[in-house]
Amino acid sequence: MTTLDPDTLERLRRQVPLRLDRRGQFFFEDDPVTHPGVRALFLRGLDLTPAGEPSLRVGEQWCYLQVEDCLLRVLGVRADASGAPLLRLDDGRELALDPATLWEEPDHGLRCSVPSQPSGRPLSVRFTNPGLADLAPWLGDDDPVTLRLGDRRLPIPSRPPDA
Missing domain, CATH: 2.30.270 (duf1285 protein fold)
Known part of the structure; x- marks a missing residue:
């Protein structure tokens, strides 16, 4: 397994087009995430980075998340x-x-x-x-x-x- 350098990994984590709107609906780009299991997984994985930025963790992987209101x-x-x-x-x-x-x-x-x-x-x-x-x-x-x-x-x- 190839390990990415930290700068590349950071760039990739910031490029994930995942958004949480004001009503608590997840979107990937402009498409709503509608599968109940995926939605539940995403809700359980909501977090903040040590710097306080919204993030989403799934297993050992995580990415940044755009949030319109509260998590x-x-x-x-x-x-x-x-x-x-x-x-x-x-x-x-x-x-x-x-x-x-x-x-x-x-x-x-x-x-x-x-x-x-x-x-x-x-x-x-x-x-x-x-x-x-x-x-x-x-x-x-x-x-x-x-x-x-x-x-x-x-x-x-x-x-x-x-x-």
């Missing part, structure tokens, strides 16, 4: 055993909401972060309308809006937590 979406929310919000993500996982990552992007809605499956790096997540409707029991009508967790009221900022 993942919250499709639904339910209460876990303690009554805290548990997020159902489009990559098939159910994960507890980390309140420290929740924020409201002006004119675009709620976002949070979850760890990627390949590396554990934080991936951006957008709440879909059904996901937001499911989260409503945990949202207070304060100004700013708060996340209610038991007796705690946590204001939801309008800037990313790391800003």
Whole structure:
């Protein structure tokens, strides 16, 4: 097996015409990726490079990915055993909401972060309308809006937590 030099490999990884649109649909060039198994594989492989660039890992191989919005979406929310919000993500996982990552992007809605499956790096997540409707029991009508967790009221900022 021939090994490519790092510069060539980097160029090839950047030339893969793979895109993730705002709704979470993958496209190769202008063609939608519609096979459910391939879509599931791609969702599980979403990651960030150490430099923070969106990438897609399949097995030992990876490439860069053009992303129009967030990498993942919250499709639904339910209460876990303690009554805290548990997020159902489009990559098939159910994960507890980390309140420290929740924020409201002006004119675009709620976002949070979850760890990627390949590396554990934080991936951006957008709440879909059904996901937001499911989260409503945990949202207070304060100004700013708060996340209610038991007796705690946590204001939801309008800037990313790391800003």
